[in-house]
Amino acid sequence: MKLTVKEELCSGCNVCRVVCALENFSVVRPSRALLQIKGNFPDPGTYNIAYCNQCGVCADVCLEEAISETDGEYNIDYNLCTQCMDCVDSCPFEVIIVNDSGYPAKCTGCGKCTEICPRAAVSAR
Amino acid sequence: MIMLNGYAGKNLKINVSSGECRVENTAPELAEKYLGGRGFVARLLYDGLEPGTDPLGEKNMVVVATGPLSGHLLPGSGKTHFGSLSPATGGYGDSNLGGHFGPALKYAGYDYMVIEGAAPKLSAIVIDNDQIRIVEYEELQGKGAIEAEKELKARLGEDYQIITIGPAGENKVVFSCISHDFGRQAGRCGIAAVMGSKNIKAVAVRGTKSIPVYNPAGAQKKGEEMYRVCFSKPGFKTWTPYGTASLTDWANEVGVFPTRNFQSSYAEFHKQINGQAIRDRLLVTEKGCFCCPTPCGKYGYAKTSVGNAYVEGPEYESIATLGGSCCLETIEEVAYANYVCDQLGLDTISAGVVASFALECFEKGVISANDVGKGISFGSLEDVVYLFEKIASRDGIGAVLAEGVRHAAGVFGQHSDHYAIQVKGLEWSGYECRNAPGMMLSYMTADVGAHHNRSWALGFDISQSDADVSALISAGTSGELPLSSPEGKVDHVISMQHSRPLFDALGICRLQTMEIGFETAHYEDVYELITGRKLSWPEMLEISERIWHLTRQFNAKHIDGFGRSADFPPRRLMEDPVTTGPNKGRFLKREILDKLLSEYYEKRGWDQNGIPTAETLERFGLEKV
Numbered sequence: 246m247k248l249t250v251k252e253e254l255c256s257g258c259n260v261c262r263v264v265c266a267l268e269n270f271s272v273v274r275p276s277r278a279l280l281q282i283k284g285n286f287p288d289p290g291t292y293n294i295a296y297c298n299q300c301g302v303c304a305d306v307c308l309e310e311a312i313s314e315t316d317g318e319y320n321i322d323y324n325l326c327t328q329c330m331d332c333v334d335s336c337p338f339e340v341i342i343v344n345d346s347g348y349p350a351k352c353t354g355c356g357k358c359t360e361i362c363p364r365a366a367v368s369a370r
Numbered sequence: 371m372i373m374l375n376g377y378a379g380k381n382l383k384i385n386v387s388s389g390e391c392r393v394e395n396t397a398p399e400l401a402e403k404y405l406g407g408r409g410f411v412a413r414l415l416y417d418g419l420e421p422g423t424d425p426l427g428e429k430n431m432v433v434v435a436t437g438p439l440s441g442h443l444l445p446g447s448g449k450t451h452f453g454s455l456s457p458a459t460g461g462y463g464d465s466n467l468g469g470h471f472g473p474a475l476k477y478a479g480y481d482y483m484v485i486e487g488a489a490p491k492l493s494a495i496v497i498d499n500d501q502i503r504i505v506e507y508e509e510l511q512g513k514g515a516i517e518a519e520k521e522l523k524a525r526l527g528e529d530y531q532i533i534t535i536g537p538a539g540e541n542k543v544v545f546s547c548i549s550h551d552f553g554r555q556a557g558r559c560g561i562a563a564v565m566g567s568k569n570i571k572a573v574a575v576r577g578t579k580s581i582p583v584y585n586p587a588g589a590q591k592k593g594e595e596m597y598r599v600c601f602s603k604p605g606f607k608t609w610t611p612y613g614t615a616s617l618t619d620w621a622n623e624v625g626v627f628p629t630r631n632f633q634s635s636y637a638e639f640h641k642q643i644n645g646q647a648i649r650d651r652l653l654v655t656e657k658g659c660f661c662c663p664t665p666c667g668k669y670g671y672a673k674t675s676v677g678n679a680y681v682e683g684p685e686y687e688s689i690a691t692l693g694g695s696c697c698l699e700t701i702e703e704v705a706y707a708n709y710v711c712d713q714l715g716l717d718t719i720s721a722g723v724v725a726s727f728a729l730e731c732f733e734k735g736v737i738s739a740n741d742v743g744k745g746i747s748f749g750s751l752e753d754v755v756y757l758f759e760k761i762a763s764r765d766g767i768g769a770v771l772a773e774g775v776r777h778a779a780g781v782f783g784q785h786s787d788h789y790a791i792q793v794k795g796l797e798w799s800g801y802e803c804r805n806a807p808g809m810m811l812s813y814m815t816a817d818v819g820a821h822h823n824r825s826w827a828l829g830f831d832i833s834q835s836d837a838d839v840s841a842l843i844s845a846g847t848s849g850e851l852p853l854s855s856p857e858g859k860v861d862h863v864i865s866m867q868h869s870r871p872l873f874d875a876l877g878i879c880r881l882q883t884m885e886i887g888f889e890t891a892h893y894e895d896v897y898e899l900i901t902g903r904k905l906s907w908p909e910m911l912e913i914s915e916r917i918w919h920l921t922r923q924f925n926a927k928h929i930d931g932f933g934r935s936a937d938f939p940p941r942r943l944m945e946d947p948v949t950t951g952p953n954k955g956r957f958l959k960r961e962i963l964d965k966l967l968s969e970y971y972e973k974r975g976w977d978q979n980g981i982p983t984a985e986t987l988e989r990f991g992l993e994k995v
Contacts, residue, residue: 256658256665259470260597263443263661266580267590273442274580276477276529283528286552287516287680290654290669361597363606363663364656 246354247317247370248280248296255292255366257284261358268357270344279340279352280367294367295338297352303332303341318354374401375584376438376901378476382502384495386568387428387487391502396481402903403991405910406437408874409917410482411453411464416924416995418484423928425457425560426542426567428488434475434533434573435482437877441473441581441660443593444896445600445888446879448473448660450550456559457567458544458720458774459795461925461932462817463559466874467533468659468667469551474531477577489569492540496526497575510571512537514713515549522574530574536715538762539566543772545720545797546762549712553657553667553682557717559796559818584902592896596888600663605840605886610656612645613666614686619644620843621690621801624832624851625952626809628802629694630748631726632791632942635802636951643693647701648684657682662879664886672705676751681709684718687822690800691722696729697748710755714762719821720774723797725757727775727790728767736784742767788941794819794925804943805851805953806831808859811966812866814937817921823874825866826884827859838887851952856962860969872914916990919974919982923995926981933979937967 262278270277281295304312304319311325312332321332326348333341333349344350358367373379374396383392404413411433423429433453440447450472456463475483478499485495489504492511496503510518515536522532531550538546539562546562547555556562565571583589600606609616621627622640629637641647652670659667669682684692684704688711693704711718731737732746739745743766746753760768770781775797779790791798796819803810808827816824829835829842831854837845869890873880876897882888890907898904926932938944944963947955971978975986987993 253655256656256662256667258658258660258662258665260443260661260663264590264594267443267586267593271586272580273583273586273589274477274578275473276578277580284552286669287520290657290671290680292655357594361594363597363601 246356246359247299248352248359248367249370250294250296250367252292252294252366254364255282255294256364257282257292258363260361260363261367264357264361268355269350269353277342277344279342279350280358281340295340296367297338297340299354300337302335302337303351306331306335319351320353321349321351323348373582374398375582376442377401377406378479378481378581380479380481382480382483384483384485384502384504385487386485386489386493386495386504386570389504401438403913404917405875405913406440406481407435407449407451407466407877408464408871409913410435411451412462412917412920412924414484415453415455415462416920419455419928421927423455425455425460426563430455430564430567432485432561432564432568433482436472436476437875438901439897440877441476442900443590443661444596444878445661445663445882446659447877448662449874449877449879450475451874451877452548452556452561454559454561454564455928456818457542457563458560459819461794461929462921463561464818465556465558465561467548467550467554467556468662468879469554470660471531471533471550471575472877473660474575474577476581477579478575479577479579485568485570488567492569492571494522494572494574495570497573499576499578507571511540515715516552516713518572519549519552522572526574527576530576532572532574534572535562535565536713536762538715539563540571541762541764541772542566543716543761543764544774545717545724546715547717549715553669553712554659555712555717557719558821562715583900585899589896589899592899596892596896597663599892600882600886600888603886603888605838606664608844609840609885610664611649613668615645615648615668615684615689616843617686617839618689620846623847623952625948626801626803626806626828627694628690628798628800630697631695631730631789632798632802634949634951635804635953637694639699642699643689643701643704651701652705654680659879664882666881670705672702672709674702674706674751676706676755679706679709681705681712684708687800688718688722691719691726692754694800695722695726696754698751698754699749703751707751707754710758714758716758716762719799720797721758721761723791724761724771724775724778725754727778728757728771729753730789731782731786736782736786737767791940791942792820793939794936796820801828804948804957805854807854807856807958807962807966808863810939810943810958810963811859811863811970814939814963814967815863815970817918817925824871825863826870827863827866830862831859839885840887853956856966860966860973863970864973867918868911868914871917872910875914875917916992919986919990919992920995922976923982923987923992933981934967937980938963
């Protein structure tokens with residue numbers, strides 16, 4: 246699933262991040278989420294959502310060709326990954342994280358954030 | 371160490387005099403008997419404070435506590451509870467806020483923190499997971515609470531969650547508030563003044579760890595289900611657009627909207643300051659607390675003749691006390707007064723009631739232009755802002771008003787205590803009760819003073835039904851309001867005094883249940899999946915009742931001569947008929963309230979002076995208090 250966002254609908258509640266970390270890593274730990282919310286307060290009172298739009302930059306920089314595209318989604322093959330972290334550094338949206346095992350992790354398109362967002366600020370494209 | 375699933379597992383005690391920080395395991399027995407949040411606050415304050423403690427002295431404590439459900443995947447899991455010996459009442463003080471601070475504290479590894487002592491210079495406590503620092507920030511002296519948060523975010527990083535106090539807290543105004551997330555406040559009981567007395571301007575937390583869960587997959591599944599249930603409730607669509615401000619029209623229709631310092635319970639101009647006015651004239655964005663599907667927070671921009679400002683809210687309570695009680699007749703004026711309170715760090719509830727008290731005192735000639743520094747009148751934003759600035763800086767008459775209406779009435783004399791609208795020293799929040807005996811009893815017996823969050827019996831008073839608020843608002847009223855009877859109200863008040871504060875102990879927002887109509891059985895399920903401990907809702911209510919007896923006993927321990935006389939409202943509400951609106955001419959005589967209190971004490975298992983009996987304390991495992 247490819248995500249799209251409407252930042253003007255976001256209320257900054259962060260439930261997308263809580264469910265993301267639970268779905269992908271089985272932890273209550275939003276710092277592990279694969280999308281980010283930033284509030285711009287007190288002025289002008291807006292939110293920005295950093296998310297993976299499956300742009301493929303991570304695949305382009307991966308010398309091991311460990312990241313490949315299937316049906317518009319880019320996924321990491323951990324058998325090929327050498328933990329060089331080039332994908333983490335190159336992600337234009339800074340939404341590839343390093344997990345507890347020391348490997349990069351990116352949005353898998355699971356869609357949990359779209360199901361739970363009460364305001365449809367994050368949805369399937 | 372016993373794994374406390376659902377909890378962070380540790381707690382933090384910081385003595386800001388010595389700089390000593392102690393990290394200890396959260397005691398399983400404390401979690402078992404008091405759950406968390408308000409329960410932790412009550413027990414820690416009871417055990418930690420000796421009688422005779424000065425609320426603004428080094429020995430008072432600021433307790434910041436989360437609950438077992440805080441920070442987890444369920445609707446409204448972002449509540450944080452604060453507590454101290456209150457400088458407003460001299461008794462038990464607590465207050466809570468939404469936003470994101472409590473979850474961050476848990477992700478940093480702490481269920482609660484206790485701040486003791488007094489820092490030599492104005493400082494902030496900075497917690498970055500296991501690293502704890504006390505950092506001097508003298509340059510923040512006098513800065514607005516929102517301004518200080520902005521500066522600290524710029525210095526420390528956007529991923530810090532921060533609580534701050536404004537100049538009112540630094541100057542120990544007894545109704546100063548703790549501010550967070552550019553618009554959420556723990557407003558009541560003056561806990562910010564206690565922070566100010568400790569020279570603590572702010573606490574900043576960055577938490578990136580996980581919270582242990584008994585059954586992560588099950589808890590996730592249940593959490594997702596709870597969101598779906600919430601989405602299906604009518605209140606999800608009808609409540610969310612207006613949030614708490616949706617109460618404004620209803621409160622006027624049923625005549626409970628405090629107006630002109632509680633002379634009336636109806637404001638003719640209420641359509642100018644309601645939820646629709648916020649949407650039409652202020653709204654910039656919806657602003658939700660952590661994991662909240664129904665954000666009350668309406669972040670807006672207000673333009674007035676006095677000034678322009680970004681501001682969160684106004685929430686219903688601020689509309690009632692600033693709009694109703696001070697008679698500010700446009701939503702822009704209410705919002706701007708709200709903004710001034712937020713920057714100065716004043717609780718909008720108490721500040722509105724204190725200002726309207728001063729306005730009436732001036733109108734009646736109790737205080738003069740010479741006393742105030744100028745002539746003042748109801749309905750003037752300029753005058754209300756003038757009073758707030760005087761109070762926050764303790765300048766001139768502000769030094770008297772900074773101690774609250776009970777104290778100010780004592781200074782002003784001339785029977786002004788008749789209309790100093792407070793109980794136990796805490797100013798009354800936004801519901802006028804002269805046709806609402808259950809709600810009146812709720813205010814009279816709330817442990818912190820005249821605050822509505824312990825029991826909101828108003829809907830039951832008006833409609834004689836247990837409908838959630840969303841349904842009450844939708845139903846509205848038609849025809850003449852019947853006279854509300856005191857019969858059968860005591861049981862309802864007692865029941866609400868257990869159910870509403872239970873949410874504060876669990877660390878979650880009650881509005882999902884109280885306003886949206888969310889079923890409590892969901893909390894039993896999710897609590898078990900998160901903690902691994904089976905606890906029915908009635909068993910949780912029993913814990914809430916234990917906390918209720920403990921806070922009553924706290925007041926008996928700390929307030930000289932505490933008892934029945936502390937449980938009465940000001941004479942205006944027992945003697946003066948409502949001047950206008952649906953309840954015009956009505957009031958509740960002292961004899962009626964006296965009778966209600968007697969019944970209440972008996973049903974509570976307290977003596978007729980309102981002190982818990984030894985048998986009652988023993989029944990709840992409180993024999994040692």
